Amino acid sequence: xxxxxxxxxxxxxxxxPVNDLVTRFHFRRRDGxxxxxxxxxxxxxxxxxxxxxxxxNPYSLMxxxxxxxxxxxxxxxxxxxxxxxxxxxxxxxxGLEMVISYPVNLFSLDLRARKHLMxxxxxxxxxxxxxxxxxxxxxxxxxxxxxxxxxxxxxYADVLRERHGNRVRLYHDDREERIDLERLxxxxxxxxxxxxxxxxxxxxxxxxxxxxxxxxPETVHFEHFAAPQPGAxxxxxxxxxxxxxxxxxxQSLLEAIEAAGVDPPYLCxxxxxxxxxxxxxxxDGKFIHNDHWLSEEDHRSGCKIMPCVSRxxxxxxxxxx
Amino acid sequence: xxxxxxxxxxxYGTLSPQPGKxxxxxxxxxxxxxxxxxxxxxxxxxxxxxxxxxxxxxEGKHISALEAxxxxxxxxxxxxxxxxxxxxxxxxxxHMGLRLYLAGTEGLIGQAMQAALEAGVDHTxxxxxxRGSLARRMQxxxxxxxxxxxxxxxxACSHCGLLLLVRDHYSRRLAAFxxxxxxxxxxxxxxxxxxxxx
Amino acid sequence: MGITFRKETFRDDFTFKNSPEHIRRFPFPFNEDAYMYxxxxxxxxxxxKGSVLENLxxxxxxxxxxxxxxALVLAEDPLRCQSLPHMTLAGWDLLELxxxxxxxxxxxxxxxxxxxxRWRWINRPLGIDDTFTFGDVSTLxxxxxEYITRQSQGDFxxxxxxxxxxxxxxxxxxxxxxxxxxxxxGMNFFEWHAPVPLAHEKGIFTRALKFLTNIQQGKPARRLxxxxxxxxxxxxxxxxxxxxxxxxxxxTPENVGDKVHLRVELxxxxxxxxxxxxxxxxxxxxxxxxxxxxxxxWARRLHRVIRDLPEELATYKGLTRYRPTLVEWLSKLDxxxxxxxxxxxx
Ligand code: HEM
Ligand code: FES
Numbered sequence: 001x002x003x004x005x006x007x008x009x010x011x012x013x014x015x016x017p018v019n020d021l022v023t024r025f026h027f028r029r030r031d032g033x034x035x036x037x038x039x040x041x042x043x044x045x046x047x048x049x050x051x052x053x054x055x056x057n058p059y060s061l062m063x064x065x066x067x068x069x070x071x072x073x074x075x076x077x078x079x080x081x082x083x084x085x086x087x088x089x090x091x092x093x094x095g096l097e098m099v100i101s102y103p104v105n106l107f108s109l110d111l112r113a114r115k116h117l118m119x120x121x122x123x124x125x126x127x128x129x130x131x132x133x134x135x136x137x138x139x140x141x142x143x144x145x146x147x148x149x150x151x152x153x154x155x156y157a158d159v160l161r162e163r164h165g166n167r168v169r170l171y172h173d174d175r176e177e178r179i180d181l182e183r184l185x186x187x188x189x190x191x192x193x194x195x196x197x198x199x200x201x202x203x204x205x206x207x208x209x210x211x212x213x214x215x216x217p218e219t220v221h222f223e224h225f226a227a228p229q230p231g232a233x234x235x236x237x238x239x240x241x242x243x244x245x246x247x248x249x250x251q252s253l254l255e256a257i258e259a260a261g262v263d264p265p266y267l268c269x270x271x272x273x274x275x276x277x278x279x280x281x282x283x284d285g286k287f288i289h290n291d292h293w294l295s296e297e298d299h300r301s302g303c304k305i306m307p308c309v310s311r312x313x314x315x316x317x318x319x320x321x
Numbered sequence: 322x323x324x325x326x327x328x329x330x331x332x333y334g335t336l337s338p339q340p341g342k343x344x345x346x347x348x349x350x351x352x353x354x355x356x357x358x359x360x361x362x363x364x365x366x367x368x369x370x371x372x373x374x375x376x377x378x379x380e381g382k383h384i385s386a387l388e389a390x391x392x393x394x395x396x397x398x399x400x401x402x403x404x405x406x407x408x409x410x411x412x413x414x415x416h417m418g419l420r421l422y423l424a425g426t427e428g429l430i431g432q433a434m435q436a437a438l439e440a441g442v443d444h445t446x447x448x449x450x451x452r453g454s455l456a457r458r459m460q461x462x463x464x465x466x467x468x469x470x471x472x473x474x475x476x477a478c479s480h481c482g483l484l485l486l487v488r489d490h491y492s493r494r495l496a497a498f499x500x501x502x503x504x505x506x507x508x509x510x511x512x513x514x515x516x517x518x519x
Numbered sequence: 520m521g522i523t524f525r526k527e528t529f530r531d532d533f534t535f536k537n538s539p540e541h542i543r544r545f546p547f548p549f550n551e552d553a554y555m556y557x558x559x560x561x562x563x564x565x566x567x568k569g570s571v572l573e574n575l576x577x578x579x580x581x582x583x584x585x586x587x588x589x590a591l592v593l594a595e596d597p598l599r600c601q602s603l604p605h606m607t608l609a610g611w612d613l614l615e616l617x618x619x620x621x622x623x624x625x626x627x628x629x630x631x632x633x634x635x636x637r638w639r640w641i642n643r644p645l646g647i648d649d650t651f652t653f654g655d656v657s658t659l660x661x662x663x664x665e666y667i668t669r670q671s672q673g674d675f676x677x678x679x680x681x682x683x684x685x686x687x688x689x690x691x692x693x694x695x696x697x698x699x700x701x702x703x704x705g706m707n708f709f710e711w712h713a714p715v716p717l718a719h720e721k722g723i724f725t726r727a728l729k730f731l732t733n734i735q736q737g738k739p740a741r742r743l744x745x746x747x748x749x750x751x752x753x754x755x756x757x758x759x760x761x762x763x764x765x766x767x768x769x770x771t772p773e774n775v776g777d778k779v780h781l782r783v784e785l786x787x788x789x790x791x792x793x794x795x796x797x798x799x800x801x802x803x804x805x806x807x808x809x810x811x812x813x814x815x816x817w818a819r820r821l822h823r824v825i826r827d828l829p830e831e832l833a834t835y836k837g838l839t840r841y842r843p844t845l846v847e848w849l850s851k852l853d854x855x856x857x858x859x860x861x862x863x864x865x
Contacts, residue, residue, distance in 0.1 A: 037792035103792075188417040189415075190415040190417060191442065213340065214340050214342060214417070215418065216443055216445065216446030218446060460702065462699050462758055499702055506767045
């Protein structure tokens, strides 16, 4: 029924380099009104018009949900990705008019929790910036453990320490500081919820340890947008609309479908929300599934694909679109 | 009763050992056998971190079978009501990694789960196994009173006296099935009372 | 000019009535001559002027009387309004939504002045003028959900979204079609729908849930549901079933037109911004048969729908006892002529 989310016309109000890798972008509404209120953990999808191609990437909102005069996101430069972060770092300057989506939250706090235990790795800190601000404002009980490579790459570590004092613990890779995960997870009061955001390896490690220490899955929340991966170009037939399209190296399948004038639904563009799920009518080749939505069984069956993050290699692919 | 049931009616499983450091078992009646059956599947040393709470019948049936499992603790309260303050305290002081196993009558499972929910435990993480009587705890939707050990259909509310249809609709929060006046539209209709939940 | 609020009752002497304009704007729920459950969800966008969709939160001539009836129900049974401890934030979300929508749609009756978190709310029909601090419970006479839903027509359920499901963790429910908030609070989407016949088997709830958990902020959706009630009684709760149940046995061929009411619920779904919950307003509209059949198309169609309604649905909706009398009465108004597609009168 709905394609994507409602859009917001914004202007870039500030661009602030945070450290060697990370830059922060501020957006305000072009009409000067307040932006919609959001909840900690929400993201927006940013439309990047780069010549004749458009990329849409999701980024967590990191400002306080209590302040809706502007939205802020932080983007880590990725030199080998599909170019979205490079575009933001190189081309986006204050004053540029852009379009972003309404906020969507796929990583929300479980407000029943007796305590919120948060584990961040690297740029995975951004959703926790908003969540800690929200919880601190409401007198919530939380603790944040933040791992970064070096102190100078510890994006916002200083801000967080200043805001929340001892509730924030830092771990620096270059100083061989490691979270004692076993101890941490064994000493939390009953009713604690665990949140993890960071590189896939960290998320998997934490989830596995938590499971083996008896944390029920409902108490473990993780956010990992699978960024769409570049890959070899491939051709796809869209059976419903009767079109044949080519998916470029740096393009996602979803972007290629959209470029052909077909608008499948989407929300996260990161393989987690399930909205873009598409039936495969026939295929001859190999699927490269990158989503966190479909079951393993679905992946094996080859009957479904999430075009926002997944790709295909082989002779032919026909989709029900 | 009818074979057809509804989605809110709880479904009980078979106890199975969960990962975790501490295990709390609460059982009554034949529920003890659910624990001893499960013990066969448990990894070695499992009961070293386990506390078993068992509400025995007057003859003390099954106590020795539970003792034989050599749990870290075995507690034998005379009733659920007498257990409740201690259970609340245990849950308040517990840490993540504690797993709950409830076995026995539906009333016991429901009430122990209710205490766990209040302590912030998600119901889906609790292992349950039903053994023994099918007698129901019933909330009268009209006066809100709870009638214990309901075995008939319909059943009289022990508080307000209305004749109630005992529905399959179940509330975990109340640990009770719903009772609704069966002859509200015409009080002169009095359906026969049958033994339905032995 | 504004709305002229009727002085009327939904109990005892039952003086509730619709004005001729309100009969015409009644949200008749059947767009064809038969009815079956379906995933009938559509975007909740503003509709034609003079319809119940003119504003997304509708206020009508029954507003004041409904709020008085709600106060009576709550005085008798405070359990009709409950909020689990983690739902206070969602209550503030709802307060903001309802104040904004009512002030937007009916500026002559409601005014909201926001100055940072200092808010002033003026509700002229109920004679309320309160200044409070948004987010500070101690500055309101009730919790935020109770405060605003004592001033808003319809029932409200607030759902918490977790683990891909919706959990009914708060609500104000005094005008319900025979279900109990006190019993259902804390249940998930499938559990509270458990008593509904046929719809589970048809996969309606699985599909509806998938849609609802993806509802976006700023993009509300809606659906219509219906049942029938004898006498214009808002509080048809299971709690009081032993008091209103006997009404069902009072329907006779002589009094059908006056006693039997079609009860339509305009249900909408809204994502709440701070809590990421969903609010589900259930706005109830009543119309007696005598009023409804002033529109010949509605009379014909209702006859066919009620006559052919599957037995399971008729039982679930509690029509069994008086369905034959009602069908017989309606049949006299059905000339077997065609009915045009769509909901509206001809
Ligand atoms: C999240 C919002 C919703 C809430 C809070 C809600 C709540 C309820 C409740 C409390 C009942 C009464 C159940 C009983 O008999 O005890 C009910 C009935 C029902 N609901 Fe929902 N519901 C919601 C959304 C939906 C949706 C999206 C659909 C379908 C597309 C749906 C379809 C139905 C149907 C068919 C019935 C039976 C109504 C009748 O025949 O009178 N509901 N709902
Ligand atoms: S858009 Fe969310 S999974 Fe593809």
